[in-house]
Amino acid sequence: MTADVIPDFEKRPEEAADVPGAVADAIGPGRRLLEARVALGLSQADVCRQLHLEPKLVTALEADDYKQLPPPTFVSGYLRNYARLVDLPVDVVMADYERLGFATQPPVRLGTTANKKPEHKSDKAVRITSYLIALVVIVALVVWWQYQENSEPQQQSTVSDNVAPLSPDAASELPVQPLVPQPPEAISPSGVESGVVPPLPAAPEAAGQALPQPGGAPVAPSASPQSLSPVPVAPAVPAQSTQPSSGSLDHATVQLRFETDSWVEINDANGKRLFYAMGKAGEVKSLKGPAPFDVVLGHAAGVKIEYNGVPFDQKPYTHGEMATFTLGKPVETTR
Amino acid sequence: MFKRLRGMFSSDLSIDLGTANTLIYVRGQGIVLNEPSVVAIRQDRGPGSPKTIAAVGAEAKLMIGRTPGNITAIRPLKDGVIADFTVTEKMLQHFIHKVHEARFFRPSPRVLICVPCGSTQVERRAIKESAAGAGAREVYLIEEPMAAAIGAGMPVGEASGSMVLDIGGGTTEVAIISLNGIVYAASVRIGGDRLDDAIINYVRRNYGTLIGESTAERIKIEIGSAYPGKEIREIEVKGRNLSEGVPRSFTLNSNEILEALQEPLAGIVGAVRTALEQTPPDLGSDIAERGMVLTGGGALLRDLDRLLMEETGLPVVIAEDPLTCVARGGGRALEMIDEGGGMDVFASEQ
Numbered sequence: 001m002t003a004d005v006i007p008d009f010e011k012r013p014e015e016a017a018d019v020p021g022a023v024a025d026a027i028g029p030g031r032r033l034l035e036a037r038v039a040l041g042l043s044q045a046d047v048c049r050q051l052h053l054e055p056k057l058v059t060a061l062e063a064d065d066y067k068q069l070p071p072p073t074f075v076s077g078y079l080r081n082y083a084r085l086v087d088l089p090v091d092v093v094m095a096d097y098e099r100l101g102f103a104t105q106p107p108v109r110l111g112t113t114a115n116k117k118p119e120h121k122s123d124k125a126v127r128i129t130s131y132l133i134a135l136v137v138i139v140a141l142v143v144w145w146q147y148q149e150n151s152e153p154q155q156q157s158t159v160s161d162n163v164a165p166l167s168p169d170a171a172s173e174l175p176v177q178p179l180v181p182q183p184p185e186a187i188s189p190s191g192v193e194s195g196v197v198p199p200l201p202a203a204p205e206a207a208g209q210a211l212p213q214p215g216g217a218p219v220a221p222s223a224s225p226q227s228l229s230p231v232p233v234a235p236a237v238p239a240q241s242t243q244p245s246s247g248s249l250d251h252a253t254v255q256l257r258f259e260t261d262s263w264v265e266i267n268d269a270n271g272k273r274l275f276y277a278m279g280k281a282g283e284v285k286s287l288k289g290p291a292p293f294d295v296v297l298g299h300a301a302g303v304k305i306e307y308n309g310v311p312f313d314q315k316p317y318t319h320g321e322m323a324t325f326t327l328g329k330p331v332e333t334t335r
Numbered sequence: 336m337f338k339r340l341r342g343m344f345s346s347d348l349s350i351d352l353g354t355a356n357t358l359i360y361v362r363g364q365g366i367v368l369n370e371p372s373v374v375a376i377r378q379d380r381g382p383g384s385p386k387t388i389a390a391v392g393a394e395a396k397l398m399i400g401r402t403p404g405n406i407t408a409i410r411p412l413k414d415g416v417i418a419d420f421t422v423t424e425k426m427l428q429h430f431i432h433k434v435h436e437a438r439f440f441r442p443s444p445r446v447l448i449c450v451p452c453g454s455t456q457v458e459r460r461a462i463k464e465s466a467a468g469a470g471a472r473e474v475y476l477i478e479e480p481m482a483a484a485i486g487a488g489m490p491v492g493e494a495s496g497s498m499v500l501d502i503g504g505g506t507t508e509v510a511i512i513s514l515n516g517i518v519y520a521a522s523v524r525i526g527g528d529r530l531d532d533a534i535i536n537y538v539r540r541n542y543g544t545l546i547g548e549s550t551a552e553r554i555k556i557e558i559g560s561a562y563p564g565k566e567i568r569e570i571e572v573k574g575r576n577l578s579e580g581v582p583r584s585f586t587l588n589s590n591e592i593l594e595a596l597q598e599p600l601a602g603i604v605g606a607v608r609t610a611l612e613q614t615p616p617d618l619g620s621d622i623a624e625r626g627m628v629l630t631g632g633g634a635l636l637r638d639l640d641r642l643l644m645e646e647t648g649l650p651v652v653i654a655e656d657p658l659t660c661v662a663r664g665g666g667r668a669l670e671m672i673d674e675g676g677g678m679d680v681f682a683s684e685q
Contacts, residue, residue, distance in 0.1 A: 052650045054624060070625045073488040077628070077652020081640070 028064035029096035036086035252291035263298030291328030349665030355504025360666035371396035415451040415506035427469035446471040453522025480510030486664025487654035496618025502633025537595030546574035562638035626650025
């Protein structure tokens with residue numbers, strides 16, 4: 001484009017040159033630059049040559065046609081350079097430009113061609129494995145929590161199972177046992193069942209287990225006479241299981257057979273210390289007193305216990321080497 | 336794990352670790368720190384005794400050339416790369432803490448650092464480890480011209496050529512960018528420091544007087560020019576006369592400084608010419624139409640754009656706020672990490 005060719009729109013500012021102030025303020029930076037250029041007697045070609053811009057860009061600048069121009073970064077630079085060339089204050093021109101709202105740069109989008117980090121084949125397997133491990137951990141936690149919730153009742157039931165072999169005696173040792181002498185006719189098998197067992201909370205179950213299994217009951221017939229009450233022993237099996245109870249309340253017997261040296265402490269129901277010493281290997285101790293007995297065994301594995309002639313298994317109450325338990329209680333719990 | 340926890344209380348940072356100035360951009364807050372990359376080190380009990388940091392940043396810069404025997408004010412970066420690893424780490428630590436000073440937890444931010452495109456893998460690793468040593472949770476690197484172009488608002492993602500010239504304190508980077516990638520990049524070790532040195536040498540040669548770095552920088556900022564202007568500016572400076580050994584005052588004008596700067600400026604122009612020669616023709620035509628964008632502190636040298644326009648015949652524009660373009664561009668790239676794109680703008684470091 002030659003310097004002498006002036007577009008039509010260049011004439012407009014000259015026509016409006018008389019309009020002062022407000023109208024002049026409303027014009028865009030292109031118009032202002034155009035006016036300044038014309039005032040200096042410069043042609044558009046001069047501007048193109050000085051700023052090294054293509055004529056179409058200068059034309060678009062002067063026409064405030066920013067859609068034809070590159071992004072705002074470049075346009076701002078062109079306007080600044082142009083303003084300096086025509087001796088206009090850069091700030092004024094830039095303020096005009098900002099007022100038009102084109103100066104705001106849209107955020108640079110980097111993601112147009114940016115691919116996400118390529119997913120490796122093993123990534124999926126690793127992810128699935130991670131999810132599985134997380135699932136297993138969660139399930140394990142839930143199971144553990146459930147177990148913790150139920151552990152106490154379970155422990156109680158376990159103890160009652162362990163007590164089961166002793167249940168005939170246990171039933172007999174309860175304080176509800178008739179301390180008052182009963183007439184002989186009252187002590188019938190049916191009488192025992194109805195009079196003794198029902199009041200006990202654990203006795204029905206214990207008796208129920210013991211009664212149908214006369215042969216399997218651990219109560220040795222030979223042991224029962226020692227702890228039997230003066231009540232005549234009835235030949236009936238139910239009577240056998242109940243008879244020891246009547247007399248063993250005050251004089252229960254505990255026999256300790258030491259296979260290895262072990263510390264033993266036994267207190268009776270009154271808190272009286274029956275035994276408080278180191279039992280030597282091979283020694284056999286027999287103790288009598290009112291049940292129940294609080295027993296502490298220092299080396300539980302090396303001591304065999306018989307309660308009223310019935311072997312007692314202290315393994316459930318053994319922690320490490322020690323065992324702490326109560327003998328002769330209806331429901332035995334560890335301390 | 337604790338780093339991740341602390342990271343929740345830290346702001347992501349984009350750091351323009353420059354030879355002259357260090358700028359930190361925080362997401363959502365903008366540029367929060369702009370301080371000289373200078374550290375003053377105190378060593379009270381002679382050589383071999385433990386060193387302590389006396390001052391960092393602007394405070395330390397005031398000490399340059401004015402320190403007593405037990406304090407040394409040093410610039411831990413030279414030519415855009417780390418010259419003193421330990422001091423750089425301490426400086427970064429200081430700046431990161433300064434940005435997070437109101438926080439209760441020790442900061443552990445994600446950090447993006449801009450590196451010169453001409454830096455070697457060893458230099459990049461040194462910068463990365465320095466940032467990690469300063470407490471960064473994750474460290475990303477981006478090449479300076481890419482960050483500068485993003486910060487200047489250039490359309491780096493478009494399929495058209497964009498040329499950026501970033502003139503920093505230690506290096507000048509020129510790059511042609513298209514589709515988020517650098518098509519061509521070159522780095523020359525000419526920057527603001529070289530301009531200062533050129534002024535010092537000129538004054539010594541022509542006036543027989545020695546001036547300090549600070550004075551040279553002041554001369555450059557006040558009357559420095561890259562192209563003959565309409566007016567001639569003058570400045571009065573003081574230096575030590577080499578023959579008399581006493582301080583003397585004298586006046587310099589802008590034409591003298593223009594003469595003094597000819598050599599380093601020719602180096603910058605040469606780098607731009609080489610870049611244009613190496614540019615593929617299609618991208619070259621885009622650049623010829625739109626022009627190139629100047630960023631960095633060197634872009635503030637008076638009439639540098641004019642010089643480049645005359646030398647290359649291309650339109651040259653100076654970016655808005657050229658000093659902070661790199662840091663702002665880095666911040667934008669950091670934001671893109673969370674938005675799930677822009678990963679290909681980062682520099683590789685093995």
